Amino acid sequence: MSTPIGPTDSSLVPRFAGPATFARLPRADEVEKTDIAVVGIPFDSGVSYRPGARFGPAAIREASRLLRPYHPGLDVSPFAEVQVADGGDIAVNPFAIGDAIETVDESVSRLLSAGTRVVTLGGDHTIALPLLRAVHRVHGPVALLHFDAHLDTWDTYFGEPYTHGTPFRRAVEEGILDTEALSHVGIRGPLYGKKDLEDDRRFGFGILTSADVMRRGVDEVVDLLRQRIGDRPLYVSVDIDVLDPAHAPGTGTPEAGGLTSRELLEILRGLATCNLVGADVVEVAPPYDHAQITATAAAHVAYDLVSVLALRAKNR
Ligand SMILES: N=C(N)NCCCC(=O)O
Ligand SMILES: [Zn+2]
Ligand SMILES: [Zn+2]
Numbered sequence: 001m002s003t004p005i006g007p008t009d010s011s012l013v014p015r016f017a018g019p020a021t022f023a024r025l026p027r028a029d030e031v032e033k034t035d036i037a038v039v040g041i042p043f044d045s046g047v048s049y050r051p052g053a054r055f056g057p058a059a060i061r062e063a064s065r066l067l068r069p070y071h072p073g074l075d076v077s078p079f080a081e082v083q084v085a086d087g088g089d090i091a092v093n094p095f096a097i098g099d100a101i102e103t104v105d106e107s108v109s110r111l112l113s114a115g116t117r118v119v120t121l122g123g124d125h126t127i128a129l130p131l132l133r134a135v136h137r138v139h140g141p142v143a144l145l146h147f148d149a150h151l152d153t154w155d156t157y158f159g160e161p162y163t164h165g166t167p168f169r170r171a172v173e174e175g176i177l178d179t180e181a182l183s184h185v186g187i188r189g190p191l192y193g194k195k196d197l198e199d200d201r202r203f204g205f206g207i208l209t210s211a212d213v214m215r216r217g218v219d220e221v222v223d224l225l226r227q228r229i230g231d232r233p234l235y236v237s238v239d240i241d242v243l244d245p246a247h248a249p250g251t252g253t254p255e256a257g258g259l260t261s262r263e264l265l266e267i268l269r270g271l272a273t274c275n276l277v278g279a280d281v282v283e284v285a286p287p288y289d290h291a292q293i294t295a296t297a298a299a300h301v302a303y304d305l306v307s308v309l310a311l312r313a314k315n316r
Helices: 053-066 097-113 125-139 167-173 194-203 210-216 218-229 261-269 293-315
Strands: 036-041 084-089 117-122 142-147 177-187 205-209 233-239 275-282
Touching (some): 053 275, 097 117, 097 125, 117 125, 117 293, 125 142, 125 275, 233 261, 275 293
Parallel strands (some): 036 084
C-alpha cells in the first residue's frame, strides 16, 4: 500500500488558512484510493421542528480544523494507518425526500462497493435509513448503536413515513437490522405516549437512558453495549442531540438532561474492538449554535469514529 496522504501540516500552513475539508484531509479526488471517506449530506427536509441541519456538514468541517493527527486515547494516528479523505457533499434534492433518500443510498452504495468505509456528516436523521440500506447491501443485517435523545422509531408525521423521527422503524420493517443487537443510548424527555416505548421494545431495541449513563457510568455502559454487539457488523448513528443542550445547543430538537461530550466520546472509544462498518453524525444545526460548541463536539465524534475504523483496519 502506498503511504497515505495526510492532512495539511498545521505547523507549516496555519490551520485557519485554506479550504475546510474534514480535519484538513485531502479530497477524495486528490488521492488514488480512499479507505475511509468522510462525506457530507446537507439535507434537512425531514425535520419536525427547527430546520438548519443542511448547514451541518460545512460547520463540522470548519470546526474540524483544530483536530490533530494522533489520537492518544486510542493510541492511533488514523490518517497514517489508512487513506482517509473528504468525500465532499452528496447533492441531495431539498424538495423531495424520497428522491434524496435514493440519492444517498446510491452514492454511499457506490463507495461501499469500492471498498471504502464511510462516516457521514448530516444532515437530519432521515438519512440514517438510506445509509443503513446501503450498509445492509454489503454487510447484511447489522447491529445498530443509536445515540440520541429520541427513539426515532415513530411511525409517521402528518402521514409521512420518511422523516427524521422515523428512520429506525422503517429500517426494522425492511429487515435490514440485526434485531438481536439494537440499542439506543441517551434517551430522555417526554414522549407522545407509553406506546412509543412498547413499540420500540417490540422492534427489539434495548434502551440505556441518559440517566442510566449517569448512574451506571461509562465503563459499565461500554460493557453492556459490547456484550450486546459481540462481533456483529456494527453501524453507529450519533444524533448530536444525545448531548445535553449545554454541550450541543446547535440542534433542531433539543432536550434537557443529556450526556456530556466527555461521556459520549469515552463510550465511543470503548467500542475500539467492535467490528464497526459505518457511522453517521447527524442533527448539527449551526443556526442555533454558539461559539462552535456543537460543531466542535461533532467534529470530535467524527474523528473518534474514523479512528475506531482506522484502528480496526490496522489490526486486521
Ligand atoms: N432529532 C430527531 N432525529 N428526532 C426528533 C423527533 C422529535 C419529534 O418530532 O417529536
Ligand atoms: Zn434526536
Ligand atoms: Zn435522531
